[in-house]
Amino acid sequence: MSLVTPEIKKEFDERGFAVIPDVLSTSELEAYRRVFDCCVRDKDRELDERGVSEDGITLKGKRYFIHFPHRKYPELEHALFNENMAGICRSILGDQVYLYWDQCVIKYKDEESYFAWHQDSGYGGVKDHARYLTCWIALDDVHEANGTVYMLPWDRVPCTGRIEHYRSEKYKALVGYEGDDPGDPVIMKAGSIAIFTSHTLHHSGANTCNEPRRVYYTAYSKELIYRKEDNQMNGVGTPFIKNGKRVTELTLAKQ
């Protein structure tokens, strides 16, 4: 049975986001947090070797967006391809699903850990694609003080299609919304998952607490997403569900 109950599905369809509480176990959370700490250590080493403190939207010691961590740490494959995730994906996307993206998002205490309003479809460079699904998996309790995400529900947004974003030097990120609406904060326990569409506008506050705020960002699509300019696939593209059946059996972990 899918964790996406009829109530959660209704909320997702009507608002563009919803919360699925208490999905991950304590041992899963502990294991993934350990991996995330390694990912930050790796990233810091890489930045130091390059002699830089910024890389795209990553700001050393403040906020990290570390792409495709499952390629280096196959322990994360279980988080990506388990039966709960399959159920969530089937309920929202249907019988054909690919892993589109995964990244660690980690924020430390710093004003610049704020992350500006955007749609996920505003990133990635491919304008023309079916909405995909983001599963924002909290590895720590998330709340306003540690920089949770704020969502703009469908009935309060200027547009539910893809919006053109611009790069802001102030926020060191893309920006897709500059209205007055503060959005609705997502407050949930570690192990819960916020699900939202790639057209749902969201931003996240600064972490003002001493502890890191760690989230495993995973995204799934119902089609492979190709870049127009070179016809290359964007994102990961691993098949996850085919004709309603789970097809990914932790293949990378076996290599």
Ligand SMILES: O=C(O)CCC(=O)C(=O)O
């Ligand atoms: O986790 C966050 O603070 C924001 C992440 C986010 O919005 C994204 O990666 O699109």
